[in-house]
Amino acid sequence: MSRYLIELYQNNMKTSGEDILSAIIPLMKLLSLTVIGLVLAHPKTKIIPKATFKLLSKLVFALFLPCLIFTELGESITVENFADWWFIPINVVISTAIGCLLGCIVVLICRPPPQFKRFTIIMTAFGNTGNIPLALVGSVCHTKDNPFGPHCHSRGVAYVSFSSWVSVILVYTLVYHMMEPPLEYYEIVEEGAEIEIEEQAVNDASRPLLVEAEWPGMEDKETEHSKQPFIARIFQSISSVSQSSVPDLEVTGEGAPNSPRSIRCLAEPKVVKRIRTVAVQTPIRHILQPPTIASLLAIIVGMVPQIKAFFFGYDAPLSFVTDSLEILAGAMVPSVMLVLGGMLAEGPIDSKLGLRTTIGISVARLLVLPLLGIGIVALSDKLNFLVHGDAMYRFVLLLQYTTPSAILLGAIASLRGYAVSEASALLFWQHVFALFSLSLYIVIYFKIISYV
Numbered sequence: 392m393s394r395y396l397i398e399l400y401q402n403n404m405k406t407s408g409e410d411i412l413s414a415i416i417p418l419m420k421l422l423s424l425t426v427i428g429l430v431l432a433h434p435k436t437k438i439i440p441k442a443t444f445k446l447l448s449k450l451v452f453a454l455f456l457p458c459l460i461f462t463e464l465g466e467s468i469t470v471e472n473f474a475d476w477w478f479i480p481i482n483v484v485i486s487t488a489i490g491c492l493l494g495c496i497v498v499l500i501c502r503p504p505p506q507f508k509r510f511t512i513i514m515t516a517f518g519n520t521g522n523i524p525l526a527l528v529g530s531v532c533h534t535k536d537n538p539f540g541p542h543c544h545s546r547g548v549a550y551v552s553f554s555s556w557v558s559v560i561l562v563y564t565l566v567y568h569m570m571e572p573p574l575e576y577y578e579i580v581e582e583g584a585e586i587e588i589e590e591q592a593v594n595d596a597s598r599p600l601l602v603e604a605e606w607p608g609m610e611d612k613e614t615e616h617s618k619q620p621f622i623a624r625i626f627q628s629i630s631s632v633s634q635s636s637v638p639d640l641e642v643t644g645e646g647a648p649n650s651p652r653s654i655r656c657l658a659e660p661k662v663v664k665r666i667r668t669v670a671v672q673t674p675i676r677h678i679l680q681p682p683t684i685a686s687l688l689a690i691i692v693g694m695v696p697q698i699k700a701f702f703f704g705y706d707a708p709l710s711f712v713t714d715s716l717e718i719l720a721g722a723m724v725p726s727v728m729l730v731l732g733g734m735l736a737e738g739p740i741d742s743k744l745g746l747r748t749t750i751g752i753s754v755a756r757l758l759v760l761p762l763l764g765i766g767i768v769a770l771s772d773k774l775n776f777l778v779h780g781d782a783m784y785r786f787v788l789l790l791q792y793t794t795p796s797a798i799l800l801g802a803i804a805s806l807r808g809y810a811v812s813e814a815s816a817l818l819f820w821q822h823v824f825a826l827f828s829l830s831l832y833i834v835i836y837f838k839i840i841s842y843v
Contacts, residue, residue, distance in 0.1 A: 413537065414834040417530035421728050422826060432763025444733035451726045457685035459525065459720035460552040462713055464686060466703045467549035468693035468752020478776045478815075479550055479788065480557040482767070483520060485793050487561060489763055490516030492756040501751035506573045507744055510810045513569050514817055517756050519794040520558045521682070522727045524551045527790060527829070528783075529724040538837060539783045550787040554685050556678075561786035562799055563678050570800075572809040734798070735822060742816035753821050756796060766841070782840045793832050795821035 431439040459706050468476075494512030497503075528547035531537050539547070692698050701709050742749070768788050771777055778784045796818060804814040 411834055413534060414837045416828050417527065417537075417831060418536055418826070418833065420530045420533070421526055421724075424725055424728035425732040425735065428729035430732075432727070432733035432736040434736070439733075441733070444730055447726055448730045451723060451730065453681045454792040455682045455723035455726055456522070456525075456720055458716040458749055459548060459723045460682055460685040461689045461692075462717045462720055463545050463548035464552040465689035465699070466713075467545050468553070468690055470694050473690070473694060475778050476550070476553055476784075478771060479554045479784075481690065482771075482788050482791055483554050483557045483561075485767060486518065486760070486764065487516050489767070489792075490518070490756070490760060493760060494752075497748070497751040497755050501745070501748040503745060504743060507810060507813060508574075509569050509571075510744075510804075510813065511748060511752060512607050513566055514796045514800060514814070515611070515760075517558075517566060517800060518756065518760075518791065519797045519799075520791055521551070522798070523794045524787065524790045526727050527722045527833075528787070531786075531833075538840060539776060539786065543783060544784050546781075546783045547787060551688055551790075552689070554787075554791070556683055558797070559678050559680070559683050562797070562803065566800065567807070570803050570807045570809050572807060630832070671699040694779070713763045735819060737815075737819075739816040739819040740812045741809050742813045744810075744813045744817065749817055749820060751755045752796075752817060753824050756821065757793075757824055761789070761793045761828070761832045764789055765835075767792070785840055786836060789832075789836050793829060 428444075430436060432441065432444055491512055494515030497515055498508050498511050501511075525548060528551060529544060532543035532547060533541065537543055692702055701707055702713050704710065707713070768777070768785055771788075772785070777788070798818060801811075801814045801818055804811050
């Protein structure tokens with residue numbers, strides 16, 4: 392009996408050790424690529440200049456990532472899958488909402504400087520749902536003993552790509568306006584003229600690599616209102632209307648059909664007009680970036696069998712095109728990790744956010760949110776919202792709660808001229824801490840993936 396128990400214990404220990412190795416090895420592969428990028432870009436070595444990494448990030452954004460999305464999502468998606476995968480984009484919204492609540496708790500506990508309260512909420516709420524999950528999926532599926540079975544890579548990339556458009560919409564609408572510079576830190580000099588008190592944004596030569604790591608060419612998107620507290624200035628005028636104007640409206644002739652008052656009643660309300668003005672200034676047109684276009688094309692091609700037959704399959708007339716795109720897509724994961732290494736090589740920038748708030752955001756984003764994500768995914772499975780028996784589906788859903796803050800937030804901060812150095816420093820430390828948190832939670836996910 393004792394011999395049987397010893398053998399069972401040894402087998403369990405061996406199985407546990409194999410599970411841990413199968414979870415850690417994919418991260419070690421990505422870490423190796425990141426270290427290579429860090430060494431190449433380190434200021435002491437300068438083997439490759441920053442301009443080269445910026446060019447590489449543009450290639451990832453405009454070529455490698457769209458090729459990967461189109462080839463994998465286009466081949467995997469069908470009309471039936473489109474209906475089955477509905478919870479993936481919904482999960483992005485849920486994780487963002489929970490992240491916002493955690494961000495509010497961090498604000499209450501850590502008490503960041505007043506001008507960084509909205510920044511704290513945004514950095515806690517919005518995780519990286521694109522490049523890092525794709526890199527993790529690619530590395531995990533490259534391991535022989537992965538728990539996801541055949542077609543691991545194609546399904547994983549398809550799931551991640553299917554959710555990317557939701558993240559882009561949230562960034563270009565909600566995040567863009569919440570990252571608006573606070574009005575109280577601007578000095579209104581003349582009518583419509585403002586001077587920013589805090590330090591102006593750095594020029595292109597010294598701009599941190601992270602602000603272009605996921606949005607190359609960001610400087611071309613600046614408008615006259617992008618670095619101004621536009622919404623706060625618009626809506627502040629509602630409460631600052633002088634009370635003396637009200638009697639003036641009452642004095643005007645009430646009986647005259649063409650009086651100013653009757654015309655005013657038919658005019659557009661001030662609040663509606665201001666909301667429309669804000670909507671016009673929302674850069675919704677920038678949603679159609681190369682990765683988003685690739686996702687839309689992949690969904691259209693994949694859902695129409697007649698078109699899909701031209702691109703995918705051994706005897707497809709245009710199979711040579713998709714084969715060429717697959718070759719280019721293979722460069723996406725190593726390029727992303729090299730750019731990440733180049734970003735970390737720059738080191739943290741001085742920040743006014745405070746150590747306590749930095750730790751609070753990192754703990755909430757990297758440790759607390761994944762625990763809540765496990766509960767959300769388990770509950771969704773009990774409610775039959777998830778694809779039955781698909782471990783990769785659940786793994787991608789869990790990753791949406793586990794990744795550090797989106798690097799794209801650094802680009803938005805630079806575009807809005809708000810908390811640029813704070814975003815750079817926070818993203819640096821989060822990605823350093825994420826090496827440990829991701830290792831921990833991927834081991835946990837591999838253990839519980841069959842039970843969630």
